[in-house]
Amino acid sequence: MIAALRWFLIAGVVFAGGVLVWLAWPATGNVDLPAGLSSANPGMADRGAYLVRAAACLPCHWDKKNGGERFAGGRELKTPFGTFYTPNITPDGETGIGKWSDAEFVGALTHGVGRSGEQLYPTLPYTSYTHMRIEDALAIKAYLSTQNAVHHPNKPHALSFPYSWRALVKGWKLLYFDTPQPLTDVPGRSASWNRGRYLVTAVGHCAECHSPRDLQGALVPGAWLHGNPKGPDGWKVPALAGPGAKEFAGWTNAQIANYLKSGEEPNFDSAEGPMAEVIAEGMKYLTDEDRLAIADYLKSLSTTPGS
Amino acid sequence: MKRALGLAILGAALITAGVAIGDTVSDAQKSVDQRVAAMKEMGGKVNEAFQLSATNAADARTKLAAAFAIAQSIPSRFPAGTADGDPGVTTRALPKIWSDQGGFQKAADGLVAALKTTDAKLAANDGAGADAAFGDVRKACGTCHETYRGKAK
Numbered sequence: 001m002i003a004a005l006r007w008f009l010i011a012g013v014v015f016a017g018g019v020l021v022w023l024a025w026p027a028t029g030n031v032d033l034p035a036g037l038s039s040a041n042p043g044m045a046d047r048g049a050y051l052v053r054a055a056a057c058l059p060c061h062w063d064k065k066n067g068g069e070r071f072a073g074g075r076e077l078k079t080p081f082g083t084f085y086t087p088n089i090t091p092d093g094e095t096g097i098g099k100w101s102d103a104e105f106v107g108a109l110t111h112g113v114g115r116s117g118e119q120l121y122p123t124l125p126y127t128s129y130t131h132m133r134i135e136d137a138l139a140i141k142a143y144l145s146t147q148n149a150v151h152h153p154n155k156p157h158a159l160s161f162p163y164s165w166r167a168l169v170k171g172w173k174l175l176y177f178d179t180p181q182p183l184t185d186v187p188g189r190s191a192s193w194n195r196g197r198y199l200v201t202a203v204g205h206c207a208e209c210h211s212p213r214d215l216q217g218a219l220v221p222g223a224w225l226h227g228n229p230k231g232p233d234g235w236k237v238p239a240l241a242g243p244g245a246k247e248f249a250g251w252t253n254a255q256i257a258n259y260l261k262s263g264e265e266p267n268f269d270s271a272e273g274p275m276a277e278v279i280a281e282g283m284k285y286l287t288d289e290d291r292l293a294i295a296d297y298l299k300s301l302s303t304t305p306g307s
Numbered sequence: 308m309k310r311a312l313g314l315a316i317l318g319a320a321l322i323t324a325g326v327a328i329g330d331t332v333s334d335a336q337k338s339v340d341q342r343v344a345a346m347k348e349m350g351g352k353v354n355e356a357f358q359l360s361a362t363n364a365a366d367a368r369t370k371l372a373a374a375f376a377i378a379q380s381i382p383s384r385f386p387a388g389t390a391d392g393d394p395g396v397t398t399r400a401l402p403k404i405w406s407d408q409g410g411f412q413k414a415a416d417g418l419v420a421a422l423k424t425t426d427a428k429l430a431a432n433d434g435a436g437a438d439a440a441f442g443d444v445r446k447a448c449g450t451c452h453e454t455y456r457g458k459a460k
Contacts, residue, residue, distance in 0.1 A: 229460075233458075234458055234460070235458050235459050235460075236458070236459040236460045237459075238459075264445060265350075266354050267347060267350030267351055267353075267354055268350045268353045268354055268357075268444060268445050268448050269350055269448060269449075269452065270445065270448070270449045270452070272452065272453075272459075273458060273459065
């Protein structure tokens with residue numbers, strides 16, 4: 001009996017040790033890029049300039065309130081797990097992403113793995129970006145590389161234990177992160193609907209704020225875009241789909257598109273909080289066609305509550 | 308027996324007190340809920356007026372009149388005890404409304420004035436002027452919300 005217990009304990013320790021080694025083992029962030037794709041290809045920076053707006057990179061990677069430089073990061077993001085500080089994504093070689101290869105950049109954006117193989121916290125919304133097309137991710141890198149290189153060291157996150165242990169993100173991913181899969185068009189749906197779906201799901205990462213999260217910070221299954229009572233910076237984020245989206249369901253496509261352009265709500269109220277920033281630094285720069293595509297897709301969700 | 312009766316009376320008194328406190332809380336919240344509904348109704352009426360303004364100025368003015376009446380009542384819709392942070396109340400109304408009553412009144416007056424101008428432009432069939440005036444109404448809403456309304460919760 002005692003011998004069996006001893007073996008059981010040994011097996012437990014070995015298993016726990018194995019888990020720890022697995023967690024701490026650096027990930028292979030490098031992704032195999034399809035031949036011919038490169039951020040250095042002609043036209044990529046221009047394409048990226050638009051996508052950086054569509055992905056609303058600036059509101060997070062710019063500590064505007066404290067006089068920071070564009071894309072130099074440092075913005076404080078308060079969450080229930082502690083405070084994150086966004087990183088510098090300017091082309092500075094030492095403190096930014098100037099020395100990153102294309103594969104490393106795509107690995108971070110779509111796999112959530114840093115340049116040294118470290119796990120990235122899902123505050124970088126790679127859970128959405130993972131659905132981004134690789135050429136779009138590369139275009140974003142191309143645009144960022146044209147920006148001013150700002151020497152601004154990244155500030156370490158101030159997270160509570162155990163979230164401060166970065167290796168745990170590997171376990172989190174095992175539970176909540178799907179294999180990277182760029183979104184493909186749904187046959188039988190309009191081009192506008194498919195474009196809207198891509199912008200909402202992958203690039204615009206709308207669900208990251210507009211969905212509720214569980215205690216582990218993962219999106220609650222079956223509640224995609226159902227609103228988040230505990231959104232960023234303590235804001236309640238409204239539902240865009242599901243049973244709580246009654247008010248939004250009353251907006252017309254044109255009203256949604258106009259809101260994304262101007263921040264004007266149909267009831268004469270205006271966008272505020274984090275969404276006002278997303279509009280000011282992102283959505284207002286999109287084409288009318290893309291804003292209508294977003295509306296097209298969102299309306300297809302809000303009119304079928306619970307989907 | 309006497310003791311049981313005493314306990315029953317004490318219990319009843321506590322329940323009554325509890326209900327009374329509960330009522331007080333719900334009165335404040337009721338007031339908040341009513342003003343939220345009024346604000347939404349006002350925004351809805353302005354929007355209806357805006358939608359109608361291009362095609363039917365008379366109907367637009369009727370909708371605007373309803374919004375105007377609510378706008379005039381704004382200062383009276385913020386009784387003491389209905390600020391964010393007051394006990395038993397969930398609201399976005401910041402205490403600054405009460406600490407800066409002059410500023411708040413001025414903001415509310417700004418909305419009333421913007422609505423009045425919009426109505427005058429509609430009455431004069433001045434489409435471009437009405438559009439600009441609707442823009443000022445939106446600004447008046449935003450100015451007040453930026454200063455006196457807290458985070459959505």
